[in-house]
Amino acid sequence: xxxxxxxxxxxxxxxxxxxxxxxxxxxxxxxxxxxxxxxxxxxxxxxxxxxxxxxxxxxxxxxxxxxxxxxxxxxxxxxxxxxxxxxxxxxxxxxxxxxxxxxxxxxxxxxxxxxxxxxxxxxxxxxxxxxxxxxxxxxxxxxxxxxxxxxxxxxxxxxxxxxxxxxxxxxxxxxxxxxxxxxxxxxxxxxxxxxxxxxxxxxxxxxxxxxxxxxxxxxxxxxxxxxxxxxxxxxxxxxxxxxxxxxxxxxxxxxxxxxxxxxxxxxxxxxxxxxxxxxxxxxxxxxxxxxxxxxxxxxxxxxxxxxxxxxxxxxxxxxxxxxxxxxxxxxxxxxxxxxxxxxxxxxxxxxxxxxxxxxxxxxxxxxxxxxxxxxxxxxxxxxxxxxxxxxxxxxxxxxxxxxxxxxxxxxxxxxxxxxxxxxxxxxxxxxxxxxxxxxxxxxxxxxxxxxxxxxxxxxxxxxxxxxxxxxxxxxxxxxxxxxxxxxxxxxxxxxxxxxxxxxxxxxxxxxxxxxxxxxxxxxxxxxxxxxxxxxxxxxxxxxxxxxxxxxx
Numbered sequence: 001x002x003x004x005x006x007x008x009x010x011x012x013x014x015x016x017x018x019x020x021x022x023x024x025x026x027x028x029x030x031x032x033x034x035x036x037x038x039x040x041x042x043x044x045x046x047x048x049x050x051x052x053x054x055x056x057x058x059x060x061x062x063x064x065x066x067x068x069x070x071x072x073x074x075x076x077x078x079x080x081x082x083x084x085x086x087x088x089x090x091x092x093x094x095x096x097x098x099x100x101x102x103x104x105x106x107x108x109x110x111x112x113x114x115x116x117x118x119x120x121x122x123x124x125x126x127x128x129x130x131x132x133x134x135x136x137x138x139x140x141x142x143x144x145x146x147x148x149x150x151x152x153x154x155x156x157x158x159x160x161x162x163x164x165x166x167x168x169x170x171x172x173x174x175x176x177x178x179x180x181x182x183x184x185x186x187x188x189x190x191x192x193x194x195x196x197x198x199x200x201x202x203x204x205x206x207x208x209x210x211x212x213x214x215x216x217x218x219x220x221x222x223x224x225x226x227x228x229x230x231x232x233x234x235x236x237x238x239x240x241x242x243x244x245x246x247x248x249x250x251x252x253x254x255x256x257x258x259x260x261x262x263x264x265x266x267x268x269x270x271x272x273x274x275x276x277x278x279x280x281x282x283x284x285x286x287x288x289x290x291x292x293x294x295x296x297x298x299x300x301x302x303x304x305x306x307x308x309x310x311x312x313x314x315x316x317x318x319x320x321x322x323x324x325x326x327x328x329x330x331x332x333x334x335x336x337x338x339x340x341x342x343x344x345x346x347x348x349x350x351x352x353x354x355x356x357x358x359x360x361x362x363x364x365x366x367x368x369x370x371x372x373x374x375x376x377x378x379x380x381x382x383x384x385x386x387x388x389x390x391x392x393x394x395x396x397x398x399x400x401x402x403x404x405x406x407x408x409x410x411x412x413x414x415x416x417x418x419x420x421x422x423x424x425x426x427x428x429x430x431x432x433x434x435x436x437x438x439x440x441x442x443x444x445x446x447x448x449x450x451x452x453x454x455x456x457x458x459x460x461x462x463x464x465x466x467x468x469x470x471x472x473x474x475x476x477x478x479x480x481x482x483x484x485x486x487x488x489x490x491x492x493x494x495x496x497x498x499x500x501x502x503x504x505x506x507x508x509x510x511x512x513x514x515x516x517x518x519x520x521x522x523x524x525x526x527x528x529x530x531x532x533x534x535x536x537x538x539x540x541x542x543x544x545x546x547x548x549x550x551x552x
Contacts, residue, residue, distance in 0.1 A: 010059065010060050010465070010466035010467065010468070011058050011059050011060045011081075011466075011468070012057060012058065012059045012060075012466075012467070012468035012471060013029055013030065013057065013058055013081055014029070014410070014413065014468075014471065014472050014473065015029055015410035015411055015412070015413060015473075016028070016029055016030070016410070016411070016490075017029055017409065017410045017411075017490060017491075018410070018471060019409050019410075019415060019492075021421065021422055021423060022423050023396075023423060024396045024399075024401075024407070024409075024422070024423065024492070025396065025492075026409055026410070026490070026491050026492060028104070029057060030056070030057060030058070030080075030081050030083070030095070030096040031055060031056050031057055031083055031084075031096050055084075056081065056082070056083060056084055056096070057081075058081045059467065059468060062086070062538075063537075063538030063539075063541055063542055064076050064086070064088055064295060064297060065086055065088065066538070066542060067294065067295045067541075067542060067545060068088045068089065072294040072295055072545055073088075073089040073292060073293045073294055073295070074088045074089055074090075074091075074293055074294070074295040074296075074297070075088075075089060075090040075091070075287045075290075075292075075293040075295070075296045075297070076088060076090070076091045076092075076296075076297045076298075077090075077091075077092050077094075077280075077283050077284065077287065077296075077297065077298040077299070078092060078093075078094035078095075078280065078283070078298060078299045078300075078301075079094045079095075079297060079298075079299050080094050080095035080096065080251075080299065081094075081095065081096055082094055082096065083095075083096035083097045083098075083230065083251060084228075084229050085229060085230065085231055085232040086232060087232055088232055089292065089293055090231075090232070090233075090236050090287065090292075090293065091231060091232040091236070092230065092231050092236065092237060092240065092283065093230050093231065093251065094251055094299055095251040095252055095301075096251045097221070097228075097230055097249060097250060097251035098221075098228070098250075098251070099199075099218040099219050099220060099221070099250050100141060100142050100189070100197060100199040100219040100220070100221055100227060101141070101142055101218075101219060102142065102143075103121075103218075104121075104250075104251065104252060105121055105218040105250055105252055105253070105255060105257075106121060106122060106123060106218050106219075107121065107122045107123075107215060107216060107217055107218050107255055107257075107258050107263070108122065108123050108124075108125060108139065108140075108215075108216040109122060109123070109124045109125065109213065109214070109215055109216075109263050110125050110127050110135065110137060110156070110158065110212070110213070110214040110216070111124060111125070111126060111127070111212075111213050111214075112126070112127060112128065112129060112135075112211050112212060112213075113126075113211065114126065115213070115263075116261060116262055116263075120257045120260070120261065120487075121255070121257030121258065121261075122257060122258060122261065122263055123140075125137060127158075129209075129210070132159075133159055133160055133209070134157055134158070134159045135156075135157065135158040135159070135212070136155075136156075136157055137155075137156045137157075137158075138153040138154065138155055138156055139153060139154050139156050139169060139170075139187065139201070139216060139219075140152075140153050141153055141154065141187070141189035141197065141199065141219060142189060142197050142219075142227075144191055145191060145195070145197075146191060146192055147191075152189035152190070152191055152197065153189070154169065154170035154187050154188070154189060155168075155169075155170065155171075156168070156169050156216075157169075158212060158214060160208065160209030160210070160212070161175060163177065163178065163208060164176050164177035164178060164205060164208060165205055165208060165209060165212060165214075167182070167185075167203055167214070169185050169187060169201070169203075170185075170186075170187040170188060172185050172186070172187075174203065176203055176204075176205045177205060178205045178206070178207065178208045179204075179205070179206075179265070179267065179268065180204070180205070181202050181203070181204050181268070181271055181272065181275070182202050182203040182204070183202070184200045184201070184202055184246045185200060185201050185202065185203065186198070186199075186200045186222060187199050187200065187201065187219070197227045198221075198222035198224075198225035198226070198227055199219035199220060199221060199222055199227070200219070200220050200222045200246065201216050201217045201218070201219055201220065202216075202217045203215065203216055203217070204217075204264070204268050206263075206264070206265060206268070215258070215263060215264060215268075217255065218250055218253075218255070220248055220249045220250050220253070221249045221250075222249075223237040223238055223240065223241040223246065223247065223249050224237075224238045224241050224242075224246075225238075226238070226249075230249055237249065240283065240286065243286050244279070244282035244283060244286055245282070247279040247282075247283070248275070248276055248279060252301075253272070253276050254269075254272060254273055254276060254301070254302070254305040255269065255272065256305060256308060256309060256506060259309055259505050260309075260504050260505050260506050266325060266327050266328060266331075267327060269309070270306075270327070270331060270334075273302050273305060273306060273335070276301075276302060277300070277302045277338060277342070280298065280300050280302075281342055281345075283298065284296070284298050284346060285346075285349065288346070288349055288350070294545060294548075295541070295545060300339070300342070302335055302338070302339070303335050303336060303339050303360075306331050306332055306334075306335040307332055307335075307364045307508045308506050308507075308508050308509065309331070309505050309506060309507070309508075310324075310328050310329075310331035310332050310505070310507070310508070311332070311364065311365075311366050311367065311507040311508025311509075312324050312328060312505065312507035312508075313325075313328035313329035313330070313331060313332065314329070314332055314366075314508075315366040315368070315507070317366065317368060317482070318366055318368050318502075318507055319368060319501040319502065319503060320502075320503060320505070320507060343358065347524070350524075353548065354524075355523070355524055355525050355544050355548065356522075356523065356524040357521070357522075357523050357524075357537070357540075357541065358520075358521070358522040358523075359519065359520070359521055359522075359534070359537060360519040360520045360521075361519045361534055362510040362514070362517050362518070362519045363510060363516075363517035363518055363519060363520075364508050364509070364510050364517060365481035365482065365508065365509065365510065365512060365516055365517055366481060366482050366507065366508060367482070367483075367484045367502050367506065367507055367508055367509040368482045368483070368501070368502055368507075369448060369453075369482060369483050369484075369499050369500065369501060369502060370483075370484065370485075370486035370487070370488075370489075370499065370500050370501075370502050371453060371479065371483055371484065371485055371486060371489065371498070371499060372486050372488060372489055372493075372494060372495045372497060372498055372499070372500075373408040373414070373477065373485055373486075373489045374407060374408045374488075374489055374492065374493065374494035375494045375495060375496070375497065375498050376443075376446065376498055377406055377407060377408060377414070377494075378494055379498065380439075380442060382404070382405045382406040382407075382439065383399065383404050383405075383406060383407050383494065384399070384400045384403040384404050385398045385399060385400060385494075386398055386399070386400045396492050401417060401422075401423075401424035401425075401426070402424065402426060403426070404417050404426070405417055405426065405427050405435060406427075406435070406439060406474075407492065408477075408485070408489050408492070409473075409489075409490070409491070409492045410473065410485075410490055411484075411485050411490055411511040412473065412476050412477045412478070412479075412485065412511055413472075413473025413474075413475070413476060413477075414439065414473055414474060414475040414476075414477065415473055415474055416432060416435060416436070416474045418432065418474075421470065432474070433461075436459055436474055436475055437459075439457070439475060440457035440459070440475060443457050443477065444456065444457060448483070448499055451480070451482070452480050453479065453480055453483050453499070454477060454478065454479055454480060454483075454513075455478045455479065455480045455512070455513035455515070455516065456478040456513055456515075457475055457476070457477055457478065458475065458476040458478060459474075459475065460472045460473060460474050460475065460476065463476065478512060478513030478514065478515070478516075479511075479512040479513060480512065480513065480516070481512060481513075481516050481517075483512065484502075484509045484511055484512060485511070486500075519534065521537075525544065527540070528543070529543075
């Protein structure tokens with residue numbers, strides 16, 4: 001834990017979410033977007049004089065940049081926190097790349113009757129079938145770049161056709177069948193007569209007529225006509241699409257929230273995973289075939305995503321195990337067989353002098369019970385609510401900061417309400433160490449019946465170092481296997497109960513005590529020095545580059 005966390009103190013990424021010190025609200029931690037600085041207001045339109053910007057919040061120099069700067073060309077594919085892309089020989093950005101709406105993945109469901117809402121990651125459009133048997137609607141796209149408060153869209157029509165339907169989207173006619181993904185459909189959100197934002201989607205017909213249920217994927221940035229920089233050099237994404245075919249560009253394309261909320265079938269979701277796995281294979285084979293890089297790095301996320309969504313099929317103690325389908329129970333063994341297959345085939349493609357490193361940055365455990373950590377902080381008197389406001393939104397609006405000493409936000413973090421650091425801080429610096437020790441000691445004693453809920457609690461001062469330690473949580477909670485922070489906790493909420501069963505398909509996790517979920521490391525060559533943690537890997541890789549005689 002200490003070694004890995006030390007690196008986080010240097011790069012500044014501690015969680016998927018970070019808190020805004022000015023108002024305590026959660027923010028996306030990977031990247032910041034800034035609107036154009038100079039805008040001309042004319043005839044009801046806002047005409048930007050600059051394009052705005054996106055800033056990667058990751059700090060430090062990644063090892064592929066060190067290699068590149070030393071004259072060793074690098075190809076880096078789908079690595080998290082690489083958006084916007086680094087200026088190297090070839091890079092395709094990974095986790096952090098938004099959809100065309102600027103979100104991390106917003107899908108759309110078209111339904112003729114009310115269905116469960118899409119609280120996370122989706123939107124539901126209620127539609128009607130007209131006398132001709134046709135649904136007329138639209139697919140909402142990005143905000144109009146010239147007209148504040150308006151949204152671009154393209155027309156959508158759906159009509160029954162045999163056992164399936166005929167979808168017309170932005171003028172493209174695509175036949176679709178129940179339970180089968182469509183090919184990519186390219187859409188253009190046009191504005192001002194000359195401009196457009198290019199995207200692409202896939203459609204999945206969950207149910208056919210007379211009560212159709214249509215899923216439209218998040219609007220991926222079109223690699224052949226990207227509306228934002230997703231690769232380096234800028235034309236690499238288009239050239240890659242020309243070489244291997246169209247592919248998902250969204251940083252997290254496996255729509256876990258769609259499955260979590262019952263808006264996607266298990267088979268449809270696994271078919272999506274098959275598609276992203278095939279894309280990743282094709283990208284890696286293309287990079288190896290080029291033989292123009294001394295270093296090739298790619299992240300395959302499919303084992304992670306499937307483990308998150310189907311651990312319920314492996315764990316007899318999980319509350320959803322008894323209801324798990326045969327498909328769910330076989331999903332994780334299937335994806336690991338696929339991972340083994342990919343690894344074996346890639347090994348066979350390597351030259352005798354090539355060196356291979358296979359790394360998993362974490363393992364997995366069951367996520368049986370949700371912990372509402374802010375409720376625990378409230379019960380212990382560390383988090384205090386204004387009278388009559390408890391449980392109301394927006395998040396943290398109900399908190400009496402003048403009496404609150406600690407709050408939870410993100411997957412594992414507890415922050416002290418420190419004076420002169422937080423907007424309404426009351427905790428004196430001299431009291432920090434004692435308060436942290438007190439909270440940690442109490443959390444280690446937290447029980448769920450006879451079961452231990454928290455294995456350990458880590459003091460940030462002992463595990464983090466570097467320029468960004470002030471952005472880190474003050475305490476990092478190492479939950480015991482079977483437990484994890486609730487989704488409500490990640491956003492700062494405090495539901496009325498402390499613990500509850502996890503009844504969502506997202507049933508496996510690794511954001512717990514790191515000692516309980518170690519990763520793995522395989523190399524095709526003997527190690528000349530011990531590897532104690534993930535932060536030792538860059539030096540190992542750079543050392544092997546030098547030993548191969550390719551580095552200066």
